[in-house]
Amino acid sequence: MVSEPSIRDILRHLPPFATDLPDFDTDAAPADPLELFGSWLAEAVRVGVAQPHAMVLSTAGMDATPTARTLLLKDVTAEGLWFASVGDSPKGREIAANPSVALTFYWREQGRQVRVTGEANIGPRAVAELDFLARHPTARANVIAGRQSEPMPEEADVQRAVGAARELVAQHPETVPDDWNAYLVRPETVEFWQASRERDQVRLRYSRTAESWATAVLWP
């Protein structure tokens, strides 16, 4: 009888990385980590990384229990990285209680990871409005009708609430829920990690100083 390979065996034999990995010359890295982030992101888009704007947001509320979920990056400006979500949600409440967050990007096709830590704060209302109104009408109706991360009520109640929200969006397309927020993460540290075929990964961490940024190359 041939025994099935164990999950452990299957995992051990998975290939580590794609064939062509980019180089990362830390000596040539710019002084500003957001500039480097912008060029890595542009390169990820150019080479066709799937959903390079998907990132993991980690939060920890007052009791320090960590929670993580995937969100979409909405913008990168000189101030930091932006995402959008409902304030009245587990993540929104955790950020309100403790704004320290972490963002993690993994661009597997390039063997790249970027880790960001910093404070998340609610940005200007106009940014949230612009973000919300750019969403598909169905997505807008779902946000208006829903209570993110709460258990769904009975189907008939869901249909009624979504139907009313669709009607509202059709009649008043400028509607933006009060608790739709654009959050700005102002980075305190940004770490860039590059895999290599030879398994000598390269890591560069930027840490904010009073004036600018300090950098350190880290052991992998």
Ligand SMILES: Cc1cc2nc3c(=O)[nH]c(=O)nc-3n(C[C@H](O)[C@H](O)[C@H](O)COP(=O)(O)O)c2cc1C
């Ligand atoms: C690829 C991907 C993108 C997502 N983008 C968002 C987003 O931009 N905003 C958002 O509120 N939820 C987004 N979600 C859903 C979140 O992962 C999460 O389920 C939701 O925000 C509730 O999180 P919370 O209960 O921790 O507040 C996305 C999920 C995936 C898989």
